[in-house]
Amino acid sequence: MLSRVADCLFWLGRYVERAENYARFIDVNYNLSIDLPPDLREQWPPLIAATGDMELFEELNGTDYSRNTVIFFLTFDERNPNAIISTVRLARENARIVRESIPRESWEVLNELHYYIRDVSKERVWESENPMQYMMRIKGSIQQLNGIGYDNIPRNHGWYFAKMGQHLERADMTSRILDVKYHILLPSVDEIGSPLDYLHWNALLKSVSAYNSYRQLHHALDPLRIVSYLILDRQFPRSIFYCLNIVEKCLHDISESKHGYSNQAEKAIGNLRSKLEFADVSDIFDEGLHEYLDKFQDSLNKISEAVYQQYFKIEPNTMPDIQSQSQS
Amino acid sequence: MRSEYDSFSHFDEMFDSEGNCREAQKPLLNQLDNLPFDKLQQLQHTTEKAQLSMGMTFNVYKDNEGIERILHLDVIPRIINGSEWKTIDQGLQQRIRAIDLFIDDLYHDQKIIKDGIIPKEVVYSSKDFLAPCKGLNPPKGIWSHISGCDLVRNEKGEYLVLEDNLRCPSGVSYLLENREIIKQTFPGLFMDMGVQPVSEYPAMLMDLLQGLSNKENPQVAVLTPGIYNSAYFEHSYLAQQTGAELVAGQDLMVKDKKVYMQTTTGLKQVDVIYRRIDDTFMDPLAFNPQSMLGVPGLMEAYRAGNIALANAPGTGVADDKAVYAYIPRVIKYYLDQDPIINNVKTYLCNEPDDLKYVLDNIEDLVVKETNAAGGYGMMIGPKATKEEHAKFRRLVKDNPRNYIAQPTLSLSTVPTLTEKGIAPRHVDLRPYVLNNGDKINVVPGALSRVALVEGSLVVNSSQGGGSKDTWVLYK
Missing domain, CATH: 3.30.1490.270 (Dna Ligase; domain 1)
Known part of the structure; x- marks a missing residue:
């Protein structure tokens, strides 16, 4: 597979996943804000903090953390490179480059989503009474996209690169949404165990579609168990450990190596995965949840860079006569 | 429909000068007469939506910003009957055969110049006559593999060649996709009329390209200038349909006079390139040193016989508009035949x-x-x-x-959907020809380009033209 094409597929996977997570985050936070007591309704700054775009947000909007401003910023503001409108555009741009390598239906769904977001953006729907129907549509399209891929794409290198990008992004997103918890609650210890606290934990689980499965497994909402579930669980497909496992498996399927590692990317992911595999939740809290997640995001970036060096980097095809001169 | 359709001043493909519908067009007229105008407009709207979803767009640059546009596809198909098509088919086979002999001669003995058929200055002053190609023998001796001649019909309805497009003509993807859309728009009519299929094109193209290498399973690539090229949709479409790898210049490198692509598992040799970039941009070492699109050393590899290029570099000389004027004489000279399709004076x-x-x-x-x-x-x-x-x-x-x-030609007109109703609009015809040496295939279909503005003769998409699906009938 061409390095350039692999690179595009990897980022296609990442951007689509990012867009879907943003849609879900906004949806959950919106619903949370409806449930909260009137004086606590606007709980949007933590969400902006978790996306890592607080600086840009305040540059554009000052401290106006009103619902409409935040939803616009995360969804339709083209000045924000991580807004859904931007990540869908970037996903489509990558898909357009590699259109010959993806199923026609996938391309058409993504292309239609791109035009849909542009159309509803022109109607200023973030100001409407219930903007969440648009988030539903966006999530739905991306789930459709994932479904088409699951049923139609041969499990070749292209598939593994896209899936790797998707799961690296998902691990990153789960860590960020956990971090929101840090921003909202941990500063105010008094609130722990209060109804408000439960609302927040509920919202957190829902924003990674973990509410039902967590409830079935553990019943009671317990912060330690929730953190453990989202970071270390072996079966839940959005837990960080699960995602890392998939990323590692993708890397091994690509290199066709079975044990240990055959390149730096595999070494880095193997290290990180085993660290989680042999950790329990107290290790995480000993270090501090925020510090732990911060370090984790750093490790993810290093893995991403190692994958780039191993598979995507293209040598310039400089003039052969210049090459031979420098060799002599 | 006949009552408001004013077609007297030109050759109209549906109605003769007495206003009678031509035989082959009758089923279409019948269909149009039975469709209310708003229903037709609705079909037109659906067509546009389908094009947008499929991403059948080309880039237009305005104020440094790229805008994606669709090429307007008129919902009413253009009908060409079987016997007319036979003339076009034979005429184009004859023309491409002669042109291939002509190009080969120009880069070797230049007998045609020595015999005084075409002046040396005309050939040598063409910017597409490439000195580095002199004496070269492209694989299987083919120069012009893929071409798309532009034909027009004069006031008598006679087909004439307006241009020979031998330098990566674009549009074949529109031919194929237009067919998919319009076939679904008028499925009943399509079945009743007996339309020759065009869907074989990608397979024929791949056969041709693979045939240029002696390897059993050669690696074929489509070379594109990249996503910002206006024909990028077509490049990726053809790669997808044929199974060739779509590459940009940056993906390729030349080592030891062999061409490789950079893959996730290292370098992989490429054997055949269907290049969709101009001759002089292909290799900065041999031609334009400023080109960022090309691959340094590609011509070296080509000369060494390690890569086949379609079309062969240097082919454009026969596509020069001055050289074009001599093509009827070229046909006579090499084939000793009169041209089946004439040039425009x-x-x-x-x-x-x-x-x-x-x-x-x-x-x-x-x-x-x-x-x-x-x-x-x-x-x-x-x-x-x-x-x-x-x-x-x-x-x-x-x-x-x-x-x-x-x-100034009075191009033929065909019924076209306009804001006010069905009206005659001028069209040209671009059939696509695949030349694999032994056999020259003309795809039974064409891209018909239509000037959407009333009275306009300019059909180019860059100048406000649209397209039509072109149905070549069995009969």
Whole structure:
């Protein structure tokens, strides 16, 4: 597979996943804000903090953390490179480059989503009474996209690169949404165990579609168990450990190596995965949840860079006569 | 429909000069007569939506910003009957066969120049006559593998060749996708009329490309200038349909006179390239040193016989608008046959008599730059202002070799959906020809380009033209 094409597929996977997570985050936070007591309704700054775009947000909007401003910023503001409108555009741009390598239906769904977001953006729907129907549509399209891929794409290198990008992004997103918890609650210890606290934990689980499965497994909402579930669980497909496992498996399927590692990317992911595999939740809290997640995001970036060096980097095809001169 | 359809001033493909519907067109007329106007408009709207979803877009640049546009597809198909098509088919086979012999001769013995059929200056002054290609023998001896001649019909309905597009002609993806859309728009009519299929094109193209290598399973790639090229949709479409790898210059490198692509598992050799970039951009070492699109050393590899290129570098010389004027003589010279399809009468400004005629009659003529394409660098005398006439007189006088002139043609018209109803609009016809040496195949279908503005003769997409699905009937 061409390095350039692999690179595009990897980022296609990442951007689509990012867009879907943003849609879900906004949806959950919106619903949370409806449930909260009137004086606590606007709980949007933590969400902006978790996306890592607080600086840009305040540059554009000052401290106006009103619902409409935040939803616009995360969804339709083209000045924000991580807004859904931007990540869908970037996903489509990558898909357009590699259109010959993806199923026609996938391309058409993504292309239609791109035009849909542009159309509803022109109607200023973030100001409407219930903007969440648009988030539903966006999530739905991306789930459709994932479904088409699951049923139609041969499990070749292209598939593994896209899936790797998707799961690296998902691990990153789960860590960020956990971090929101840090921003909202941990500063105010008094609130722990209060109804408000439960609302927040509920919202957190829902924003990674973990509410039902967590409830079935553990019943009671317990912060330690929730953190453990989202970071270390072996079966839940959005837990960080699960995602890392998939990323590692993708890397091994690509290199066709079975044990240990055959390149730096595999070494880095193997290290990180085993660290989680042999950790329990107290290790995480000993270090501090925020510090732990911060370090984790750093490790993810290093893995991403190692994958780039191993598979995507293209040598310039400089003039052969210049090459031979420098060799002599 | 007949009552409001004013087609008397031109050759109309549906109605003859008495206003009677031509035999082959009757089922279409019947269909159109039975469709209310708003239903037709709705079908047109659905067509546009389908094109947008499929991403059948080309890029237009305006104020440094790329905008994606769809090429307007008129929902009403154009019908060509079987016997007319037979003439086109044979005429194009004859033409491409002769052109291939001609190009090979120009880069070898130049017998045709020695025999005084075409002046040496005309050939040597073409910017597409490439010195580095002299003496080269492309694989299987084929120069012009893939071409798309532009045909028009004059006031008598006769088909004439307007241009030979031998330098990566685009549009075949529109031919194939238009067919998918319009077939679904009028499935019943399509079945009743008996339309020849075009879907074999990608397989025929892949056969041709693979046949250029002696390897059993050669690696074929489509070389694109990249996503910002206006024909990028077509490049990726053809790669997808044929199973070839879509590559950009940056993906390739030449080592030891062999061409490789950079893959996730290292370098992989490429054997055949269907290149969709111009000759002089292919290799900065051999041609334009500024080119960022090409692959340094590609021509070296080509000369060493390690890579096949379609079309062969240097093919464009036969596509020069001045050289074009000699093609009927080229056919006679190599094949000893009269051309089955004639040229449009062409005045060569580098010949003194023609030059005088052009300068005296510029108001009535279409003047074209010999190496421009896409409807640029041309002037349509009857539609131009006095200032433009004066400007082109000056341009022609200053550099006669750069210009040719042709009488203003009254292109044929076909029924087309407009805002006000169905009206005649001018069209041209671009069939696609695949030449694999032993056999020359003309795809039974074409891209019909239509000038959407009433009375306009310019069909180029860059100048406000649209397209039509073209149904070639079995009968």
